[in-house]
Amino acid sequence: MAGAEIIAGIKEKFPDFNPLSVESPYSDEVRIKAGREDFKGACLALHEALVSPAGMFFACDRRREKGCFELRCVFADLKGSRWITVLTETPQDKPYFDTLAGSMHSASLFEREILEMFGIQPRGNPDLRRLRLHEEIWPEGNYPLRKDFKPAPSGAAGCGDYKFDRVEGEGIFEVPVGPVHAGIIGPGHFRFSAAGEPILNLELRLGFTHRGAEKLFEGRDCAGAMALSERISGDAGFAHSLAFARAVEKISGAEVPYQASVLRAVFLELERMYNHVNDIGESPWTWGSVLPPLTPRLSRKRSCS
Numbered sequence: 001m002a003g004a005e006i007i008a009g010i011k012e013k014f015p016d017f018n019p020l021s022v023e024s025p026y027s028d029e030v031r032i033k034a035g036r037e038d039f040k041g042a043c044l045a046l047h048e049a050l051v052s053p054a055g056m057f058f059a060c061d062r063r064r065e066k067g068c069f070e071l072r073c074v075f076a077d078l079k080g081s082r083w084i085t086v087l088t089e090t091p092q093d094k095p096y097f098d099t100l101a102g103s104m105h106s107a108s109l110f111e112r113e114i115l116e117m118f119g120i121q122p123r124g125n126p127d128l129r130r131l132r133l134h135e136e137i138w139p140e141g142n143y144p145l146r147k148d149f150k151p152a153p154s155g156a157a158g159c160g161d162y163k164f165d166r167v168e169g170e171g172i173f174e175v176p177v178g179p180v181h182a183g184i185i186g187p188g189h190f191r192f193s194a195a196g197e198p199i200l201n202l203e204l205r206l207g208f209t210h211r212g213a214e215k216l217f218e219g220r221d222c223a224g225a226m227a228l229s230e231r232i233s234g235d236a237g238f239a240h241s242l243a244f245a246r247a248v249e250k251i252s253g254a255e256v257p258y259q260a261s262v263l264r265a266v267f268l269e270l271e272r273m274y275n276h277v278n279d280i281g282e283s284p285w286t287w288g289s290v291l292p293p294l295t296p297r298l299s300r301k302r303s304c305s
Contacts, residue, residue, distance in 0.1 A: 003030050006046070006077075006084060013045035014038075026250060028082040039088040040098040043073045043107075046086060052076050053106030055083075059118045061147045063092045069120055071097055073107070090120060099125035117145040117214075132207030135160045144215055167193035167201050179208050222248055235278065238271045 003022045010017050010032075019042075020033040034042045047054065056074040063069065068089040075084045090097055099122040100107040109131060111122040116130045119141075129135075133142070139152045140159040172195055179187040187208040193201040213232055217225050229244040230237045242264055249256060 003032075006030055006032065009049040010042055010045040013048050014041040017042050017045070029085065030077075030082060031085045031087060034086055034088050036088050036090055036097065039071065039073075039086065040100055042086050043100055044103050046075055046084060047104050050075050050077055050084070052078070054100070054104060054110060055106075057100070057107050057110035057114070059114045059120055059145070061118065061145065062089070064147060067092055069095055069118060071114070071120070073100070095119060096121040096123050098123050101125050101127075117143060119143040119146070129162060130207075132210040134158070134207060135162050144212055149215070162205060164191055164203050164205075165201060169195070171195050172200070179205075235275055236271065238267050242268065 003024060007017075007019060007022060017034070017038055019038075020035060022030065022032050024030050032042065043054070046052075052075045054073050055076050056072070058072055060070040060072070066089065068091050070087060070089055072085050072087045075086075077084050088097070095118070097120065099111060101111050101122065102124060108125075108127065111125050112127065112129065112131050114120050115122060115128055116133050122128070130138070133144070136158045138158060139156045142152050143149060172193055175192040175194060177190040177192070179189040181187065186206075189205040189208075191203040191205075192199050193203075213228075216228060220228065226241060226244060230241040232240045248254070
C-alpha cells in the first residue's frame with residue numbers, strides 16, 4: 001500500500017480522518033501524523049484494514065525540543081512488506097490519549113507501560129496496574145523514561161499493593177505459580193483461575209528483575225550500546241545485538257555486504273535452534289506432547305526377547 005492508498009483505507013473506516021502529514025523516510029516505512037483527537041480512530045481503522053495487531057505502541061519524551069510527548073503505534077503491512085506508524089503529540093501539561101485497548105487488545109500492555117514509564121494517561125482504560133515497576137516498591141510519580149527522571153530517595157515507600165483480578169463462582173479455585181521457578185526461566189508470577197480442567201483466567205506479573213535497559217542505552221555511543229545489547233539476554237544475545245545493528249545501519253544508510261547477511265541468517269538460526277532445544281530440555285514434563293511414548297515400546301521389546 002502506498003501512502004495515498006493507506007489513507008484511503010483508513011478513510012473507509014474513519015471518513016473524517018485528515019492526516020497532518022504522511023511521509024516515507026525509508027522504503028519499508030510509512031509514517032502518518034494525526035491530531036490527538038484523530039489518533040484513536042486512525043489506529044483502529046488501520047488495525048481493521050490491515051487485520052494486524054499493534055506490533056509496537058510506545059511513547060517518546062520530546063518536551064525539550066517540542067514541549068510535548070509523542071505517541072507512536074506501529075502496524076505490520078504484510079502485503080506491502082513495510083511498517084506503518086501512526087503518531088501523534090500530547091502536551092506536557094495534559095499528557096493523555098484515548099485508550100485503544102477496549103477495541104484492540106494488543107494495545108493493552110503497551111498502554112500500561114506508557115503510563116508507568118512516562119505518566120501519560122490512557123483515558124478509558126480500566127486496567128491501569130503497573131507491569132514492571134511494582135507498586136510495593138516504586139512511589140507514585142516516578143516515570144523512568146522521562147528525560148528528567150531522578151530516582152526516588154532510597155527507602156521511599158511504595159504506593160500500594162498489586163490487585164489480582166478475581167474470578168468468582170462455585171467451583172472456582174486459584175493456582176499460584178512463581179515468581180521463583182525450578183528451571184532457568186526468569187521470575188514471573190502466574191495465577192490461574194480454573195473450574196476443574198478449564199482455565200478461565202490467567203493473571204501474569206513480570207518485572208521482578210527489571211533492570212531499566214532503556215535508560216542504560218541513553219548517552220552511549222554505538223560501540224557501547226552494541227556491547228550492552230549483547231548482554232540484555234544471554235539466550236538471545238545475537239538477536240538483540242543484530243536488532244540494534246540493523247537500526248543503526250538503517251539510520252546511517254550503511255550497506256551490509258551479502259556475506260554478512262548470510263552469516264547473520266546462519267547465526268540467527270543457530271540461536272533459534274538452541275533455544276528450542278533448551279526449552280525442551282528444561283521442561284521434561286512437556287516431552288509427552290512432542291515425543292512418541294517410549295514405555296510401551298520398551299515393554300514390547302522386552303516381551304519379544
